[in-house]
Amino acid sequence: MIELLRANALTRLADRDPNATPGFDGDKAAGQEALAAGVSHLGNLQERLFAASTAGERRRVLLVLQGMDSAGKGGIVRHVVGSVDPQGVHLATFKKPTEKELSHHFLWRIERELPPVGRIGVFDRSHYEDVLIGRVRELAPAAEIEQRYDDIVEFERRLVRTGISVVKVMLHISPDEQKARLTERLERPDKHWKYTTNDIAERMLWDDYERAYELAIQRTSTDEAPWHVVPGNRKWYARLAVQALLTDALERIDPQWPSATYDVDEQKERLAAT
C-alpha cells in the first residue's frame, strides 16, 4: 500500500484519484475491521519505542498531516493517533502564526514542537503552511517562498539524520467532497462551530492551493522524507493508510524492550524481603 502512495519530484495531483483505495481491495466495513485489527500492533510498537528510549534509543517518528479544509486531519488524529497511549504522543497543531512566531524564522515554532525521544510526533498542519497559504495568499515575497523549499529540505534532512523518521501525508480530497463536507457542517447545528465564512473564500482558491500543494510535494519529496498522497474521499481508507504508514515507520525502527540494568534476581530477593 505504502509504495503506491509515495510521491516524488514528478508527482502530479491530477493523476491521483481522491476516491481510490490504493493497495486495499476491501470495502468500508473491511477497512474499518483492518483498522481495528492494527490498533494493538501499533500501540505495542509505540510502547516498545518509549521503553527503548529509556535505554538510549533516540530514533522516533514525526507524522506531518496536511490537507485542504475538511480533508480529515482531525479524524486521523482522533481515530489513528487516538488509538495510541497519549503518553506516547506529542501532538502539535499549527494555526495562524502569532506575532512572536512571525518575528522568527518560519521553522522556529516547528523546531520547538519536535517530539521528544520515545514519542510519536504529530503535526496537524506544519511548516508546509508557509509554502501553501504563504504562497497562495502571498504572505511573503516570492523569492522568500522559493528559499523556503530549500530550507525545508535541509531541515528535514537533519531531522532524519538525527533519527526522526518524517512521515509526510497529504490528505487528498476532491472539490466535490469538500463541498459535501462543508454542507454537512452547515446542516448540523453541532457542526456549525467548525464552519467559518472564510472557508468559502479559501475554497474559491482551490486551484491555487492544488498547485501550491503539487509544487511543495515535488520540491520537498526526498528519498529521506518523501510525501505520501493519501486519497481522502473515503475517510476509512485514509485512516487505514496513515495507520499503515505509522506502523511501517515504527517497524523500521524495530524498537526492543531494553534489558534490565540491574540484577533481576537480586532485586527480587530484596523486594521479597520488604
Place this chain on the structure above:
Amino acid sequence: MIELLRANALTRLADRDPNATPGFDGDKAAGQEALAAGVSHLGNLQERLFAASTAGERRRVLLVLQGMDSAGKGGIVRHVVGSVDPQGVHLATFKKPTEKELSHHFLWRIERELPPVGRIGVFDRSHYEDVLIGRVRELAPAAEIEQRYDDIVEFERRLVRTGISVVKVMLHISPDEQKARLTERLERPDKHWKYTTNDIAERMLWDDYERAYELAIQRTSTDEAPWHVVPGNRKWYARLAVQALLTDALERIDPQWPSATYDVDEQKERLAAT
C-alpha cells in the same frame, strides 16, 4: 460514588480501604462494562467543551493524578484519558525538576502546563511532589515545605476562580499491592524497564509517604478543590472512578454547542454556488 471518595481536613488514609469499590456494587466485568459505556458521553462532553471554547467559554478541567509508584497513574492516562480525542487533552508529566525549574518557584513549571481553553488538562504527578517527596526526602527547609501548602491552596483557588475545575485524585494502593506489582515488573522482561532499583528505596519509606500524603490531603482539601482518595488496588475500579470524576466536572460546566455567528442559510446558498 464521587461523594464517597471526597476528602477533607479530617481525612485519614487508614480509614480508606484500598480494596474497596465505594459506590459500585458490581464486579470487575461489570466495572469494565460501565467504563466502556461511559466513553462516548465523556468524549461528547469534551468535544462540546472544545466547541464552546471557540465561542468564549473559558471554563475547563484539570485532573491531578498522584499516587505511590505503581499506583496506576499510567493506566488512568491510557484507559480513561486515552478514550478522549487527543486534540482535547493537554497532558503534562512532572518528573524530577531540572536545574532551570529549580531556579524558579515550585509552581512556575506547573503554571506553564495549565490546560488551554477547551482542553482537559491532565497532570501525571504535579506540584504535590513538592510536599511529598519534598517533605519525605527533605529537599527543602521545613519552614518552606509548610509555606507550600498555603501557596498551593492560594494557587488552586485562583485556578478555580478563573474557571479551571481542579479534580485531585490520589490513587490509593496498599503496600502489599505495590509489592505484587513491582514483583510482576521483575518477572516480565517486557516490564523490566519500568523498574528501577530506587523503587525499593522509596518503598522502604512507605509510612513517611503515607503521612506526607495524608498531610497534603488534609491541608489542601478545600471546598473549591477537594482531594479524592480513589481506592487503587482494583485497577478497573480506579479507572471507573476517575472517569466518573471527569464526567461530573464536565457536566457541571455543561458546555453547549455554540450557535452560528453567521447566517446559515446565506452560507448554504453561497456554498451551493461554488
